[in-house]
Amino acid sequence: MKVVTAEEIQNNFSMKETMDVIEEFYVHNKEEFTAPERMHVEDGGNTALLMPAFHGEYYAAKLAGIAPGNKKYGKDTLHGIMVLHDRYTMEPLFLCDAIAVTALRTGALGGLGVKYLAKEEASVLGIIGTGTQGWSHLHSALAARDIKEVHIFNRTKDKANSFKERAEQVFPEVKFNVSALGELVVQSDIVITTTTSLEPVLPELSKDQWKGKLVVGVGSFRPVMQELSDQVLKEAEEIHVDSKSAFHESGDMIRAENIGIDFENVKDLDEIISEKYHPEEREEKLIVFKSVGASIFDLITARSIYEKYYK
Template identity: 70%
Template sequence: MKVISKEEITSNFSMKETMDSIESFYANKESEFISPDRMHIEDGENTALLMPAFYGDYYSTKLAGVAPENKNAGKDTIHGLMVLNDRKTMEPLFLCDAIAITALRTGALGGLGIKYLAKADAETLGIIGTGTQGWSHLESALAARDIKHVHIYNRTEEKAHQFKAKAETRFPQVTFTVSSVEELAVKSDIIVTTTTSTTPVLPELNDTDWKGKLIVGVGSFRPSMQEISDQVLRIADEVFVDARSALHESGDMIQAGHLRSDLENSWDLEKIITENESPQDLEEKTIVYKSVGAAIFDLVVVQSIYEKLYK
Protein backbone atom coordinates (compact mmCIF):
# COMPACT_ATOMS: atom_id res chain seq x y z
CA MET A 1 0.00 0.00 0.00
CA LYS A 2 1.29 3.43 -0.98
CA VAL A 3 1.21 6.22 1.60
CA ILE A 4 1.41 9.85 0.56
CA SER A 5 1.50 13.11 2.50
CA LYS A 6 -0.55 16.26 2.09
CA GLU A 7 2.48 18.09 0.69
CA GLU A 8 3.11 15.41 -1.94
CA ILE A 9 -0.50 15.62 -3.11
CA THR A 10 -0.58 19.40 -3.44
CA SER A 11 2.79 19.50 -5.22
CA ASN A 12 1.86 16.81 -7.74
CA PHE A 13 -1.83 17.46 -8.48
CA SER A 14 -3.25 20.85 -9.37
CA MET A 15 -6.69 22.37 -8.89
CA LYS A 16 -7.15 22.45 -12.68
CA GLU A 17 -6.42 18.71 -12.86
CA THR A 18 -8.93 18.11 -10.07
CA MET A 19 -11.65 20.06 -11.86
CA ASP A 20 -10.88 18.20 -15.08
CA SER A 21 -11.09 14.81 -13.33
CA ILE A 22 -14.57 15.48 -11.91
CA GLU A 23 -15.81 17.00 -15.15
CA SER A 24 -14.45 14.06 -17.14
CA PHE A 25 -16.07 11.60 -14.74
CA TYR A 26 -19.53 12.95 -15.48
CA ALA A 27 -18.91 13.55 -19.17
CA ASN A 28 -17.54 10.04 -19.78
CA LYS A 29 -19.11 7.97 -16.99
CA GLU A 30 -19.01 4.33 -18.11
CA SER A 31 -20.94 2.64 -15.30
CA GLU A 32 -23.07 3.40 -12.30
CA PHE A 33 -21.47 4.31 -9.00
CA ILE A 34 -22.42 3.69 -5.39
CA SER A 35 -22.19 6.76 -3.17
CA PRO A 36 -24.53 6.66 -0.16
CA ASP A 37 -25.22 9.78 1.85
CA ARG A 38 -22.36 10.30 4.24
CA MET A 39 -22.81 9.28 7.85
CA HIS A 40 -22.84 12.26 10.22
CA ILE A 41 -22.07 11.71 13.89
CA GLU A 42 -22.39 14.93 15.83
CA ASP A 43 -20.40 15.41 19.03
CA GLY A 44 -21.32 18.83 20.30
CA GLU A 45 -19.98 21.33 17.75
CA ASN A 46 -17.77 18.65 16.17
CA THR A 47 -18.83 16.29 13.40
CA ALA A 48 -17.36 12.90 12.41
CA LEU A 49 -18.00 11.85 8.81
CA LEU A 50 -17.83 8.43 7.16
CA MET A 51 -17.89 8.57 3.35
CA PRO A 52 -17.63 5.34 1.30
CA ALA A 53 -17.96 5.13 -2.50
CA PHE A 54 -17.61 2.52 -5.25
CA TYR A 55 -16.90 3.15 -8.92
CA GLY A 56 -15.09 1.24 -11.65
CA ASP A 57 -12.17 -0.75 -10.23
CA TYR A 58 -12.04 1.13 -6.94
CA TYR A 59 -13.62 1.44 -3.51
CA SER A 60 -12.75 4.36 -1.27
CA THR A 61 -13.47 5.49 2.26
CA LYS A 62 -12.89 8.89 3.78
CA LEU A 63 -12.86 9.26 7.54
CA ALA A 64 -13.03 12.93 8.44
CA GLY A 65 -13.56 15.07 11.51
CA VAL A 66 -14.71 18.69 11.47
CA ALA A 67 -13.93 20.79 14.55
CA PRO A 68 -15.05 24.41 13.94
CA GLU A 69 -13.39 25.71 17.13
CA ASN A 70 -9.96 24.58 15.91
CA LYS A 71 -9.61 27.92 14.16
CA ASN A 72 -9.31 29.57 17.58
CA ALA A 73 -6.29 27.37 18.32
CA GLY A 74 -4.66 28.00 14.94
CA LYS A 75 -5.40 24.47 13.73
CA ASP A 76 -7.12 23.18 10.60
CA THR A 77 -10.88 22.73 10.95
CA ILE A 78 -10.84 19.41 9.07
CA HIS A 79 -8.71 16.33 9.80
CA GLY A 80 -8.94 12.84 8.40
CA LEU A 81 -7.63 9.96 6.32
CA MET A 82 -8.56 8.67 2.87
CA VAL A 83 -8.10 5.06 1.77
CA LEU A 84 -8.37 3.76 -1.80
CA ASN A 85 -8.96 0.01 -2.25
CA ASP A 86 -9.09 -2.44 -5.11
CA ARG A 87 -12.83 -2.95 -5.55
CA LYS A 88 -12.61 -6.64 -6.44
CA THR A 89 -10.15 -7.82 -3.79
CA MET A 90 -10.73 -4.98 -1.27
CA GLU A 91 -6.95 -4.69 -0.82
CA PRO A 92 -5.83 -1.22 0.28
CA LEU A 93 -3.86 0.52 -2.48
CA PHE A 94 -3.35 4.05 -1.29
CA LEU A 95 -3.53 5.94 2.01
CA CYS A 96 -3.41 9.71 2.11
CA ASP A 97 -4.24 12.82 4.09
CA ALA A 98 -7.94 13.66 3.74
CA ILE A 99 -7.42 17.41 4.22
CA ALA A 100 -5.63 17.72 0.88
CA ILE A 101 -8.27 15.61 -0.89
CA THR A 102 -11.11 17.57 0.68
CA ALA A 103 -9.53 20.91 -0.21
CA LEU A 104 -8.96 19.87 -3.83
CA ARG A 105 -12.38 18.24 -4.19
CA THR A 106 -14.33 21.07 -2.57
CA GLY A 107 -12.43 23.75 -4.46
CA ALA A 108 -12.97 21.87 -7.72
CA LEU A 109 -16.71 21.53 -7.13
CA GLY A 110 -16.97 25.26 -6.49
CA GLY A 111 -14.76 25.96 -9.50
CA LEU A 112 -16.98 23.88 -11.78
CA GLY A 113 -19.98 25.82 -10.49
CA ILE A 114 -18.13 29.01 -11.44
CA LYS A 115 -17.19 27.61 -14.86
CA TYR A 116 -20.77 26.79 -15.79
CA LEU A 117 -22.80 29.37 -13.84
CA ALA A 118 -20.81 32.63 -13.59
CA LYS A 119 -20.97 35.22 -16.32
CA ALA A 120 -18.14 34.81 -18.82
CA ASP A 121 -16.61 38.23 -18.18
CA ALA A 122 -16.59 37.94 -14.38
CA GLU A 123 -13.44 39.66 -13.09
CA THR A 124 -14.01 40.22 -9.37
CA LEU A 125 -14.14 37.53 -6.71
CA GLY A 126 -15.19 37.85 -3.08
CA ILE A 127 -14.07 35.26 -0.52
CA ILE A 128 -15.74 35.14 2.90
CA GLY A 129 -13.65 32.94 5.17
CA THR A 130 -9.89 32.53 4.80
CA GLY A 131 -9.29 28.93 5.87
CA THR A 132 -8.35 25.97 3.71
CA GLN A 133 -11.52 26.20 1.63
CA GLY A 134 -11.08 29.91 1.07
CA TRP A 135 -7.69 29.21 -0.45
CA SER A 136 -8.88 26.27 -2.56
CA HIS A 137 -11.70 28.38 -3.99
CA LEU A 138 -9.28 31.16 -4.82
CA GLU A 139 -7.33 28.61 -6.85
CA SER A 140 -10.40 27.17 -8.56
CA ALA A 141 -11.94 30.56 -9.35
CA LEU A 142 -8.69 31.65 -11.00
CA ALA A 143 -8.77 28.44 -13.05
CA ALA A 144 -12.37 29.03 -14.12
CA ARG A 145 -12.38 32.78 -14.89
CA ASP A 146 -9.95 35.59 -15.67
CA ILE A 147 -10.15 37.07 -12.18
CA LYS A 148 -8.37 40.40 -11.82
CA HIS A 149 -9.43 41.57 -8.33
CA VAL A 150 -10.23 39.62 -5.15
CA HIS A 151 -11.98 41.01 -2.10
CA ILE A 152 -11.24 39.17 1.15
CA TYR A 153 -13.28 39.14 4.34
CA ASN A 154 -12.70 37.24 7.55
CA ARG A 155 -14.26 37.78 10.94
CA THR A 156 -10.72 37.97 12.36
CA GLU A 157 -9.18 40.71 10.23
CA GLU A 158 -5.60 39.63 10.97
CA LYS A 159 -6.26 36.32 9.21
CA ALA A 160 -7.63 38.18 6.19
CA HIS A 161 -4.38 40.15 5.94
CA GLN A 162 -2.34 36.94 6.28
CA PHE A 163 -4.38 35.40 3.46
CA LYS A 164 -3.83 38.54 1.36
CA ALA A 165 -0.05 38.44 1.83
CA LYS A 166 0.13 34.76 0.87
CA ALA A 167 -2.12 35.30 -2.16
CA GLU A 168 -0.13 38.30 -3.40
CA THR A 169 3.04 36.20 -3.37
CA ARG A 170 1.40 33.27 -5.15
CA PHE A 171 -0.68 35.24 -7.68
CA PRO A 172 1.12 38.54 -8.37
CA GLN A 173 -1.03 39.22 -11.45
CA VAL A 174 -4.14 39.61 -9.27
CA THR A 175 -5.01 42.55 -6.99
CA PHE A 176 -6.17 41.65 -3.46
CA THR A 177 -8.07 43.83 -1.01
CA VAL A 178 -9.19 43.19 2.57
CA SER A 179 -12.74 44.55 2.52
CA SER A 180 -15.83 44.83 4.66
CA VAL A 181 -18.42 42.17 3.91
CA GLU A 182 -20.72 44.88 2.50
CA GLU A 183 -18.07 46.20 0.10
CA LEU A 184 -17.18 42.65 -0.92
CA ALA A 185 -20.80 41.80 -1.71
CA VAL A 186 -21.43 44.94 -3.74
CA LYS A 187 -18.22 44.84 -5.79
CA SER A 188 -17.82 41.10 -6.49
CA ASP A 189 -19.16 39.27 -9.54
CA ILE A 190 -18.63 35.93 -7.76
CA ILE A 191 -19.01 35.52 -3.99
CA VAL A 192 -17.79 32.38 -2.20
CA THR A 193 -18.76 31.65 1.42
CA THR A 194 -16.49 29.15 3.17
CA THR A 195 -17.47 29.37 6.83
CA THR A 196 -19.18 27.08 9.33
CA SER A 197 -21.43 29.89 10.52
CA THR A 198 -24.86 29.18 11.97
CA THR A 199 -26.10 32.62 10.93
CA PRO A 200 -25.94 34.16 7.43
CA VAL A 201 -22.68 35.89 6.57
CA LEU A 202 -24.02 37.75 3.54
CA PRO A 203 -25.20 41.30 4.23
CA GLU A 204 -28.61 42.76 3.45
CA LEU A 205 -28.50 44.79 0.22
CA ASN A 206 -31.08 46.13 -2.17
CA ASP A 207 -32.44 43.25 -4.24
CA THR A 208 -31.07 44.84 -7.40
CA ASP A 209 -27.54 44.88 -5.95
CA TRP A 210 -27.45 41.06 -6.21
CA LYS A 211 -28.17 41.01 -9.95
CA GLY A 212 -25.37 39.63 -12.13
CA LYS A 213 -23.79 37.75 -9.23
CA LEU A 214 -23.06 34.08 -8.58
CA ILE A 215 -23.10 33.09 -4.91
CA VAL A 216 -21.20 29.87 -4.19
CA GLY A 217 -21.93 28.46 -0.74
CA VAL A 218 -19.52 25.75 0.46
CA GLY A 219 -19.21 26.02 4.24
CA SER A 220 -22.64 24.98 5.53
CA PHE A 221 -22.89 21.18 5.68
CA ARG A 222 -25.10 20.66 8.74
CA PRO A 223 -28.79 21.57 9.10
CA SER A 224 -27.85 24.02 11.86
CA MET A 225 -25.50 25.99 9.58
CA GLN A 226 -26.55 28.81 7.24
CA GLU A 227 -24.22 31.14 5.36
CA ILE A 228 -26.47 32.46 2.59
CA SER A 229 -29.01 35.08 3.65
CA ASP A 230 -32.77 34.58 3.44
CA GLN A 231 -32.85 37.56 1.09
CA VAL A 232 -30.56 35.90 -1.46
CA LEU A 233 -32.24 32.50 -1.13
CA ARG A 234 -35.61 34.14 -1.74
CA ILE A 235 -34.71 36.39 -4.71
CA ALA A 236 -32.32 34.01 -6.51
CA ASP A 237 -33.48 33.48 -10.08
CA GLU A 238 -31.98 29.99 -10.18
CA VAL A 239 -30.57 27.62 -7.53
CA PHE A 240 -28.14 24.79 -8.29
CA VAL A 241 -26.48 22.11 -6.14
CA ASP A 242 -23.45 19.89 -6.58
CA ALA A 243 -25.36 16.82 -5.38
CA ARG A 244 -28.99 16.18 -4.43
CA SER A 245 -27.92 15.45 -0.85
CA ALA A 246 -27.29 19.19 -0.43
CA LEU A 247 -31.05 19.74 -0.32
CA HIS A 248 -31.37 18.03 3.07
CA GLU A 249 -27.83 18.21 4.54
CA SER A 250 -27.25 21.95 4.42
CA GLY A 251 -29.07 24.56 6.48
CA ASP A 252 -28.84 26.90 3.48
CA MET A 253 -30.89 24.58 1.29
CA ILE A 254 -33.26 23.56 4.07
CA GLN A 255 -34.04 27.23 4.61
CA ALA A 256 -34.34 27.76 0.85
CA GLY A 257 -36.95 25.02 0.84
CA HIS A 258 -38.99 27.01 3.34
CA LEU A 259 -38.73 30.16 1.19
CA ARG A 260 -39.43 28.85 -2.31
CA SER A 261 -41.42 26.09 -3.99
CA ASP A 262 -39.10 25.29 -6.92
CA LEU A 263 -36.11 23.89 -5.03
CA GLU A 264 -36.74 20.23 -5.88
CA ASN A 265 -36.31 21.14 -9.55
CA SER A 266 -32.78 22.42 -8.96
CA TRP A 267 -30.16 21.02 -11.29
CA ASP A 268 -27.22 19.14 -9.80
CA LEU A 269 -23.64 19.14 -11.08
CA GLU A 270 -24.11 15.99 -13.16
CA LYS A 271 -26.93 17.57 -15.14
CA ILE A 272 -25.08 20.89 -15.40
CA ILE A 273 -22.06 19.15 -16.96
CA THR A 274 -23.83 16.58 -19.15
CA GLU A 275 -26.34 19.11 -20.49
CA ASN A 276 -23.53 21.68 -20.95
CA GLU A 277 -26.05 24.50 -20.77
CA SER A 278 -25.46 27.62 -18.69
CA PRO A 279 -28.22 29.99 -17.55
CA GLN A 280 -29.05 32.78 -19.98
CA ASP A 281 -28.96 36.55 -19.34
CA LEU A 282 -26.59 36.20 -16.39
CA GLU A 283 -26.09 39.97 -16.15
CA GLU A 284 -29.70 40.24 -15.01
CA LYS A 285 -29.86 37.21 -12.73
CA THR A 286 -28.89 36.22 -9.21
CA ILE A 287 -27.58 32.64 -9.21
CA VAL A 288 -26.97 30.44 -6.15
CA TYR A 289 -24.82 27.30 -6.27
CA LYS A 290 -24.63 25.20 -3.12
CA SER A 291 -21.86 22.62 -2.68
CA VAL A 292 -21.64 20.09 0.16
CA GLY A 293 -19.56 17.38 -1.53
CA ALA A 294 -20.18 13.64 -1.77
CA ALA A 295 -18.06 10.52 -1.42
CA ILE A 296 -18.01 9.88 -5.17
CA PHE A 297 -16.14 13.14 -5.74
CA ASP A 298 -13.47 12.13 -3.23
CA LEU A 299 -13.12 8.77 -4.99
CA VAL A 300 -12.72 10.39 -8.41
CA VAL A 301 -10.02 12.73 -7.08
CA VAL A 302 -8.03 10.13 -5.14
CA GLN A 303 -8.25 7.68 -8.05
CA SER A 304 -6.86 10.34 -10.40
CA ILE A 305 -3.98 11.08 -8.05
CA TYR A 306 -3.19 7.39 -7.53
CA GLU A 307 -3.21 6.65 -11.26
CA LYS A 308 -1.06 9.68 -12.08
CA LEU A 309 1.58 8.85 -9.49
CA TYR A 310 1.67 5.06 -9.49
CA LYS A 311 0.18 3.62 -12.71
Protein backbone atom coordinates in the same frame (compact mmCIF):
# COMPACT_ATOMS: atom_id res chain seq x y z
CA MET B 1 0.32 0.50 0.36
CA LYS B 2 1.63 3.93 -0.52
CA VAL B 3 1.25 6.61 2.16
CA VAL B 4 1.15 10.17 0.80
CA THR B 5 1.28 13.45 2.72
CA ALA B 6 -0.84 16.50 2.13
CA GLU B 7 2.25 18.39 0.97
CA GLU B 8 2.96 15.82 -1.74
CA ILE B 9 -0.59 16.11 -3.05
CA GLN B 10 -0.53 19.90 -2.98
CA ASN B 11 2.77 19.99 -4.87
CA ASN B 12 1.86 17.41 -7.51
CA PHE B 13 -1.85 17.69 -8.36
CA SER B 14 -3.51 20.92 -9.40
CA MET B 15 -6.99 22.32 -8.95
CA LYS B 16 -7.42 22.49 -12.73
CA GLU B 17 -6.64 18.77 -13.02
CA THR B 18 -9.22 18.01 -10.33
CA MET B 19 -11.89 20.06 -12.09
CA ASP B 20 -11.09 18.26 -15.34
CA VAL B 21 -11.33 14.73 -13.90
CA ILE B 22 -14.65 15.44 -12.17
CA GLU B 23 -16.04 16.95 -15.36
CA GLU B 24 -14.73 13.99 -17.35
CA PHE B 25 -16.44 11.62 -14.92
CA TYR B 26 -19.82 13.19 -15.61
CA VAL B 27 -19.31 13.26 -19.36
CA HIS B 28 -18.02 9.70 -19.85
CA ASN B 29 -17.76 7.54 -16.72
CA LYS B 30 -20.72 8.09 -14.43
CA GLU B 31 -22.75 5.02 -15.35
CA GLU B 32 -21.72 2.57 -12.63
CA PHE B 33 -20.86 3.86 -9.20
CA THR B 34 -22.08 3.41 -5.68
CA ALA B 35 -21.86 6.34 -3.29
CA PRO B 36 -24.20 6.15 -0.30
CA GLU B 37 -24.87 9.36 1.54
CA ARG B 38 -22.21 10.06 4.11
CA MET B 39 -22.71 8.98 7.69
CA HIS B 40 -22.88 11.93 10.09
CA VAL B 41 -22.17 11.38 13.78
CA GLU B 42 -22.56 14.54 15.85
CA ASP B 43 -20.46 15.01 18.98
CA GLY B 44 -21.42 18.35 20.45
CA GLY B 45 -20.32 20.95 17.90
CA ASN B 46 -18.06 18.47 16.11
CA THR B 47 -18.98 16.06 13.32
CA ALA B 48 -17.47 12.72 12.35
CA LEU B 49 -18.03 11.68 8.73
CA LEU B 50 -17.68 8.29 7.06
CA MET B 51 -17.79 8.46 3.26
CA PRO B 52 -17.45 5.25 1.17
CA ALA B 53 -17.71 5.00 -2.62
CA PHE B 54 -17.22 2.39 -5.35
CA HIS B 55 -16.38 3.10 -8.99
CA GLY B 56 -14.49 1.23 -11.68
CA GLU B 57 -11.60 -0.73 -10.19
CA TYR B 58 -11.65 1.11 -6.88
CA TYR B 59 -13.28 1.33 -3.49
CA ALA B 60 -12.50 4.41 -1.41
CA ALA B 61 -13.36 5.47 2.10
CA LYS B 62 -12.78 8.80 3.79
CA LEU B 63 -12.92 9.14 7.55
CA ALA B 64 -13.04 12.79 8.53
CA GLY B 65 -13.66 14.90 11.58
CA ILE B 66 -14.83 18.51 11.47
CA ALA B 67 -14.26 20.68 14.52
CA PRO B 68 -15.34 24.31 13.94
CA GLY B 69 -13.85 25.30 17.29
CA ASN B 70 -10.34 24.49 16.07
CA LYS B 71 -10.03 28.05 14.81
CA LYS B 72 -9.29 29.28 18.32
CA TYR B 73 -6.41 26.79 18.54
CA GLY B 74 -4.96 27.82 15.19
CA LYS B 75 -5.73 24.38 13.75
CA ASP B 76 -7.54 23.29 10.59
CA THR B 77 -11.27 22.70 10.95
CA LEU B 78 -11.08 19.35 9.11
CA HIS B 79 -8.81 16.37 9.79
CA GLY B 80 -8.94 12.84 8.47
CA ILE B 81 -7.57 10.11 6.26
CA MET B 82 -8.51 8.79 2.82
CA VAL B 83 -7.86 5.19 1.74
CA LEU B 84 -8.11 3.93 -1.84
CA HIS B 85 -8.58 0.15 -2.23
CA ASP B 86 -8.62 -2.37 -5.05
CA ARG B 87 -12.37 -2.87 -5.48
CA TYR B 88 -12.13 -6.61 -6.16
CA THR B 89 -9.56 -7.73 -3.57
CA MET B 90 -10.23 -4.87 -1.08
CA GLU B 91 -6.45 -4.48 -0.77
CA PRO B 92 -5.52 -0.96 0.39
CA LEU B 93 -3.45 0.75 -2.30
CA PHE B 94 -3.07 4.36 -1.29
CA LEU B 95 -3.52 6.24 1.97
CA CYS B 96 -3.43 10.00 2.03
CA ASP B 97 -4.32 13.08 4.03
CA ALA B 98 -8.05 13.80 3.77
CA ILE B 99 -7.54 17.57 4.09
CA ALA B 100 -5.67 17.75 0.79
CA VAL B 101 -8.16 15.57 -1.10
CA THR B 102 -11.15 17.40 0.40
CA ALA B 103 -9.67 20.80 -0.44
CA LEU B 104 -9.10 19.75 -4.05
CA ARG B 105 -12.47 18.16 -4.68
CA THR B 106 -14.50 20.79 -2.82
CA GLY B 107 -12.67 23.59 -4.57
CA ALA B 108 -13.16 21.82 -7.89
CA LEU B 109 -16.92 21.49 -7.33
CA GLY B 110 -17.21 25.21 -6.60
CA GLY B 111 -14.99 25.93 -9.58
CA LEU B 112 -17.23 23.91 -11.88
CA GLY B 113 -20.19 25.88 -10.54
CA VAL B 114 -18.33 29.04 -11.52
CA LYS B 115 -17.39 27.64 -14.93
CA TYR B 116 -20.98 26.84 -15.91
CA LEU B 117 -23.05 29.41 -14.00
CA ALA B 118 -21.06 32.66 -13.64
CA LYS B 119 -21.25 35.31 -16.32
CA GLU B 120 -18.43 35.01 -18.85
CA GLU B 121 -16.95 38.44 -18.16
CA ALA B 122 -16.78 37.94 -14.39
CA SER B 123 -13.46 39.38 -13.23
CA VAL B 124 -13.90 40.25 -9.54
CA LEU B 125 -14.07 37.56 -6.87
CA GLY B 126 -15.11 37.83 -3.24
CA ILE B 127 -14.11 35.19 -0.68
CA ILE B 128 -15.72 35.09 2.75
CA GLY B 129 -13.66 32.87 5.05
CA THR B 130 -9.91 32.36 4.79
CA GLY B 131 -9.45 28.73 5.84
CA THR B 132 -8.55 25.75 3.68
CA GLN B 133 -11.70 26.06 1.57
CA GLY B 134 -11.20 29.76 1.02
CA TRP B 135 -7.76 28.99 -0.36
CA SER B 136 -8.93 26.11 -2.56
CA HIS B 137 -11.80 28.16 -3.99
CA LEU B 138 -9.42 30.98 -4.82
CA HIS B 139 -7.54 28.50 -7.01
CA SER B 140 -10.66 27.05 -8.62
CA ALA B 141 -12.29 30.41 -9.36
CA LEU B 142 -9.09 31.61 -11.02
CA ALA B 143 -9.04 28.42 -13.07
CA ALA B 144 -12.64 28.98 -14.19
CA ARG B 145 -12.64 32.73 -14.97
CA ASP B 146 -10.15 35.47 -15.83
CA ILE B 147 -10.15 37.01 -12.34
CA LYS B 148 -8.36 40.34 -12.08
CA GLU B 149 -9.25 41.36 -8.52
CA VAL B 150 -10.14 39.54 -5.29
CA HIS B 151 -11.80 40.90 -2.15
CA ILE B 152 -11.21 38.98 1.08
CA PHE B 153 -13.18 39.01 4.31
CA ASN B 154 -12.60 37.16 7.55
CA ARG B 155 -13.94 37.97 11.00
CA THR B 156 -10.33 37.90 12.24
CA LYS B 157 -8.59 40.58 10.21
CA ASP B 158 -5.10 39.22 10.87
CA LYS B 159 -6.09 36.00 9.12
CA ALA B 160 -7.46 37.96 6.18
CA ASN B 161 -4.19 39.87 5.93
CA SER B 162 -2.17 36.63 6.07
CA PHE B 163 -4.35 35.15 3.33
CA LYS B 164 -3.79 38.27 1.21
CA GLU B 165 -0.01 38.12 1.62
CA ARG B 166 0.09 34.44 0.71
CA ALA B 167 -2.18 34.95 -2.30
CA GLU B 168 -0.10 37.86 -3.59
CA GLN B 169 2.98 35.63 -3.66
CA VAL B 170 1.20 32.85 -5.58
CA PHE B 171 -0.83 35.08 -7.92
CA PRO B 172 1.19 38.30 -8.38
CA GLU B 173 -0.87 39.27 -11.45
CA VAL B 174 -4.08 39.55 -9.39
CA LYS B 175 -4.99 42.50 -7.16
CA PHE B 176 -5.98 41.45 -3.62
CA ASN B 177 -7.88 43.53 -1.07
CA VAL B 178 -8.96 42.93 2.51
CA SER B 179 -12.43 44.45 2.42
CA ALA B 180 -15.47 45.09 4.58
CA LEU B 181 -18.22 42.55 4.01
CA GLY B 182 -20.61 44.93 2.27
CA GLU B 183 -17.91 46.28 -0.02
CA LEU B 184 -16.81 42.75 -0.91
CA VAL B 185 -20.28 41.73 -2.05
CA VAL B 186 -21.06 44.96 -3.92
CA GLN B 187 -17.76 44.89 -5.83
CA SER B 188 -17.67 41.17 -6.68
CA ASP B 189 -19.13 39.30 -9.64
CA ILE B 190 -18.67 35.98 -7.83
CA VAL B 191 -19.09 35.64 -4.05
CA ILE B 192 -17.93 32.44 -2.34
CA THR B 193 -18.81 31.69 1.29
CA THR B 194 -16.53 29.15 3.01
CA THR B 195 -17.46 29.42 6.68
CA THR B 196 -18.98 27.08 9.27
CA SER B 197 -21.34 29.80 10.46
CA LEU B 198 -24.65 28.95 12.09
CA GLU B 199 -26.10 32.28 10.91
CA PRO B 200 -26.13 33.98 7.48
CA VAL B 201 -22.93 35.82 6.65
CA LEU B 202 -24.19 37.81 3.65
CA PRO B 203 -25.32 41.43 4.13
CA GLU B 204 -28.68 42.90 3.19
CA LEU B 205 -28.44 44.83 -0.09
CA SER B 206 -30.89 46.28 -2.56
CA LYS B 207 -32.17 43.88 -5.21
CA ASP B 208 -30.25 45.71 -7.94
CA GLN B 209 -26.98 45.23 -6.07
CA TRP B 210 -27.34 41.44 -6.29
CA LYS B 211 -28.01 41.49 -10.04
CA GLY B 212 -25.47 39.62 -12.16
CA LYS B 213 -23.79 37.82 -9.26
CA LEU B 214 -23.10 34.15 -8.67
CA VAL B 215 -23.10 33.18 -4.99
CA VAL B 216 -21.34 29.89 -4.22
CA GLY B 217 -22.14 28.51 -0.76
CA VAL B 218 -19.60 25.99 0.48
CA GLY B 219 -19.45 25.94 4.26
CA SER B 220 -22.92 24.85 5.40
CA PHE B 221 -22.95 21.05 5.54
CA ARG B 222 -25.16 20.50 8.61
CA PRO B 223 -28.86 21.35 9.01
CA VAL B 224 -28.05 23.88 11.77
CA MET B 225 -25.66 25.86 9.56
CA GLN B 226 -26.76 28.70 7.28
CA GLU B 227 -24.37 30.95 5.35
CA LEU B 228 -26.79 32.30 2.74
CA SER B 229 -29.25 34.98 3.80
CA ASP B 230 -33.02 34.72 3.35
CA GLN B 231 -32.77 37.69 1.01
CA VAL B 232 -30.35 35.89 -1.32
CA LEU B 233 -32.43 32.72 -1.28
CA LYS B 234 -35.60 34.68 -2.08
CA GLU B 235 -34.08 36.99 -4.70
CA ALA B 236 -32.15 34.27 -6.59
CA GLU B 237 -33.60 33.67 -10.03
CA GLU B 238 -31.83 30.29 -10.14
CA ILE B 239 -30.58 27.93 -7.42
CA HIS B 240 -28.48 24.86 -8.24
CA VAL B 241 -26.56 22.28 -6.21
CA ASP B 242 -23.63 19.92 -6.66
CA SER B 243 -25.65 17.03 -5.22
CA LYS B 244 -29.33 16.60 -4.39
CA SER B 245 -28.28 15.54 -0.88
CA ALA B 246 -27.82 19.27 -0.25
CA PHE B 247 -31.61 19.54 0.16
CA HIS B 248 -31.53 17.79 3.52
CA GLU B 249 -27.86 18.09 4.59
CA SER B 250 -27.40 21.85 4.34
CA GLY B 251 -29.16 24.42 6.49
CA ASP B 252 -29.10 26.78 3.50
CA MET B 253 -31.30 24.50 1.41
CA ILE B 254 -33.49 23.47 4.34
CA ARG B 255 -34.11 27.15 5.04
CA ALA B 256 -34.86 27.76 1.35
CA GLU B 257 -37.56 25.11 1.44
CA ASN B 258 -38.96 26.48 4.70
CA ILE B 259 -39.42 29.95 3.21
CA GLY B 260 -41.17 28.57 0.17
CA ILE B 261 -38.47 28.31 -2.50
CA ASP B 262 -39.53 26.01 -5.34
CA PHE B 263 -36.88 23.36 -6.11
CA GLU B 264 -38.57 22.13 -9.30
CA ASN B 265 -36.00 23.70 -11.63
CA VAL B 266 -32.93 23.10 -9.48
CA LYS B 267 -30.20 21.22 -11.35
CA ASP B 268 -27.40 19.20 -9.78
CA LEU B 269 -23.86 19.14 -11.13
CA ASP B 270 -24.54 15.97 -13.12
CA GLU B 271 -27.35 17.71 -15.02
CA ILE B 272 -25.41 20.96 -15.40
CA ILE B 273 -22.39 19.26 -16.96
CA SER B 274 -24.28 16.62 -18.96
CA GLU B 275 -26.57 19.25 -20.47
CA LYS B 276 -23.76 21.81 -20.81
CA TYR B 277 -26.12 24.13 -19.02
CA HIS B 278 -25.34 27.85 -18.94
CA PRO B 279 -28.10 30.14 -17.61
CA GLU B 280 -29.53 32.65 -20.04
CA GLU B 281 -29.09 36.34 -19.24
CA ARG B 282 -26.56 35.66 -16.50
CA GLU B 283 -25.64 39.34 -16.44
CA GLU B 284 -29.12 40.16 -15.11
CA LYS B 285 -29.65 37.31 -12.64
CA LEU B 286 -28.68 36.44 -9.10
CA ILE B 287 -27.70 32.76 -9.21
CA VAL B 288 -26.89 30.52 -6.26
CA PHE B 289 -24.80 27.33 -6.36
CA LYS B 290 -24.77 25.27 -3.18
CA SER B 291 -22.03 22.68 -2.68
CA VAL B 292 -21.95 19.97 0.00
CA GLY B 293 -19.70 17.37 -1.62
CA ALA B 294 -20.10 13.59 -1.91
CA SER B 295 -17.86 10.56 -1.53
CA ILE B 296 -17.70 9.85 -5.26
CA PHE B 297 -15.78 13.10 -5.74
CA ASP B 298 -13.23 12.04 -3.12
CA LEU B 299 -12.76 8.71 -4.91
CA ILE B 300 -12.31 10.37 -8.30
CA THR B 301 -9.73 12.76 -6.91
CA ALA B 302 -7.78 10.12 -4.96
CA ARG B 303 -7.89 7.71 -7.91
CA SER B 304 -6.51 10.34 -10.27
CA ILE B 305 -3.64 11.19 -7.92
CA TYR B 306 -2.83 7.49 -7.44
CA GLU B 307 -2.91 6.66 -11.14
CA LYS B 308 -0.83 9.66 -12.14
CA TYR B 309 1.97 9.29 -9.62
CA TYR B 310 1.87 6.05 -7.65
CA LYS B 311 0.30 3.19 -9.62
